[in-house]
Amino acid sequence: MAYPSGAGLGLRQEHLSTLFDDGVPDVINFFEIAPENWMSHGGRKRQQLNTLLEQRPFVAHGLSLSIGSSDPLDEDFVEDIARFLDKHHIDLYSEHLSWCSANGHLYDLLPLPFTEQTVDHVAQRVKRVQHILGRRIALENTSFYMAAPHASMDEASFVCAVLEAADCDLHLDINNVFVNSVNFGFDPYQYLQALPTKRIVYMHTAGHFREAEDLVIDTHGAEVIDDVWQLLNFSYQQFGVFPTLLERDFNIPPLTELLPEVLHIKRLQNQTVPVTARVAT
Amino acid sequence: MTDLADYQRDIAAALRSQSEAPFGLAESRFQVYRRLVYNNLTGFIDQCYPIASALIGDEDWHNLSKAFFAEGKLHSPLFKNIPEIFLDWIEERDNVPEWLHDLMHYEWLELAAYQHTGEVVFHEGQPLANLEQGDIDVIVNPTVHFGIYPRPVHQFSPDAAIPPTSGEWFGVAVYRKASHEVAFNALNATTLQLLQALQLNPSIGAACQSLSERIPNTDAKSLWPHVVNVLEQLHQEQIILGYQRRTTSTG
Structure with a gap:
């Protein structure tokens, strides 16, 4: 399994024609897609995607696996994902540490209660998914707006416990750490320092919408703010450089307007001294 | 807990x-x-x-x-x-309202054709008249979806009143062209039946046979020239993508 490196951009249908006609800008090292949006689509956009798949590595970032749901795991769907990944030679598949279905889909990411029961439940399902896919998967720390009153641990402890019990990788979303730090009033730097470095394989960064002083909505609809860039830089210093994606899913501007942010990821990556080269003081 | x-x-x-x-x-x-x-x-x-x-x-x-x-x-x-x-x-x-499902079905056909995973490859030429009768398959556009409604839902607009039913049926074919554009075509009931028969079995001979069984006092052979005319038109519109000789199995 070879994961991409450098800086990437979440592929949007709105940008397909530009990328197809003008070529992929050098600054974009890889793309990310949601398999759900492409696995049974044909037509022009699908043909354009197939061309791009030849030109850059891709990451698959799923939406509907519902890894924390109490509904039975949709194994037919997991097998469809397996076929999609194999067909397009996509090595890295990540999903959200959340749930989005209970007796049917809700099509949005909902917060899991941070309890031992949830840890065990998610871990069993991750193991089953990894078995069907024949590969490790990465789970992403998800942005939330409410917390279960019966939680028995904080979010960072929950994330660590799930990764350990499931023996899977961490897809660290820096913006989500910031969003949750505002929504639940914790220190995002302390949160980051609690995470297991050895399990990180991939990072996300994005913009969001400040709805109130204590409420941030994770819209992916604006530029990345300075606080989030600082957290990303801190993560690179702390953990080393990992392939990092810019997400932009709403208020989508022309492609060229997103490239400076992709370039900024790359600059931060380039100025990071590799962890292995650091001298202990 | x-x-x-x-x-x-x-x-x-x-x-x-x-x-x-x-x-x-x-x-x-x-x-x-x-x-x-x-x-x-x-x-x-x-x-x-x-x-x-x-x-x-x-x-x-x-x-x-x-x-x-x-x-x-x-x-x-x-x-x-x-x-x-x-x-x-x-x-x-x-x-x-009883027209609502029909109208929505018609609107959904556009999405269905647009997203369909089938590949649309158009084969030009091969005029039907030059091919030998009875052993020809048509290639039906794999993205084509049909609708048949008791009202002309394909003409509905937000500004016009909903017409009453008149006993007439309105058929439509919605499909993706080789250029990837979604196209809409109004069809009469007989053409629609012909195309549905061809979707199940691409043989023109079999389709003529199937049609003749539904139309009183006709036989398959007498239907052939009419069917050929209709198919040529459907070919131009890319509802049919081309023709190929039927490969008959021996044994």
């Missing part, structure tokens, strides 16, 4: 019914999820059915969307399937 399955069941139920937060969750935060899930779901529906929603009116459409979210069986992990699940749910309701 609250069981995970109970927790998820009650939260999902409160979201589907757009009710207040369960488990003492902060209402100010739960309403964010109520809004997000509802807007997300209706976004997929509204995009697919612009004419139906305009003709029904905002309030009734909103009520239908709400009822669908509360009652619908959304078991597909794929967002693209939401409009079709909504369509099926509408079909089972008896308190909606």
Whole structure:
């Protein structure tokens, strides 16, 4: 399994024609897609995607696996994902540490209660998914707006416990750490320092919408703010450089307007001294 | 302690019914999820059915969307399937105007053809007249979807009144061309039957046979020239993508 490196951009249908006609800008090292949006689509956009798949590595970032749901795991769907990944030679598949279905889909990411029961439940399902896919998967720390009153641990402890019990990788979303730090009033730097470095394989960064002083909505609809860039830089210093994606899913501007942010990821990556080269003081 | 399955069941139920937060969750935060899930779901529906929603009116459409979210069986992990699940749910309701399902079905055909995974490869030439009668297969466009309705739903617009039924049936074919554009064609009932027969069995001979059984006092042979004319027209429109000689199996 070879994961991409450098800086990437979440592929949007709105940008397909530009990328197809003008070529992929050098600054974009890889793309990310949601398999759900492409696995049974044909037509022009699908043909354009197939061309791009030849030109850059891709990451698959799923939406509907519902890894924390109490509904039975949709194994037919997991097998469809397996076929999609194999067909397009996509090595890295990540999903959200959340749930989005209970007796049917809700099509949005909902917060899991941070309890031992949830840890065990998610871990069993991750193991089953990894078995069907024949590969490790990465789970992403998800942005939330409410917390279960019966939680028995904080979010960072929950994330660590799930990764350990499931023996899977961490897809660290820096913006989500910031969003949750505002929504639940914790220190995002302390949160980051609690995470297991050895399990990180991939990072996300994005913009969001400040709805109130204590409420941030994770819209992916604006530029990345300075606080989030600082957290990303801190993560690179702390953990080393990992392939990092810019997400932009709403208020989508022309492609060229997103490239400076992709370039900024790359600059931060380039100025990071590799962890292995650091001298202990 | 609250069981995970109970927790998820009650939260999902409160979201589907757009009710207040369960488990003492902060209402100010739960309403964010109520809004997000509802807007997300209706976004997929509204995009697919612009004419139906305009003709029904905002309030009734909103009520239908709400009822669908509360009652619908959304078991597909794929967002693209939401409009079709909504369509099926509408079909089972008896308190909606009788034209609504037909119009929505017609609007959904555009999405179905647009997203269809079939490849559209157009074969020019090969005039039908030059091929030997009886052993020719047609290549039906794999993306084509048909509708047949008791009202001309393909002519409905938000500004015009809904016409009454007249006993006449209106057929349409919706499909993707080789250029990737979605095309719409009005068809008469006989042409539609012919195409449906060809979808099941691409042999022109078999299609003529099947048609002759439905039309009184005709035989397959006498239908052939008429069918050829229709097929040539359908070929030009790319509903049929070309012809190939039937390979008969021996044995």
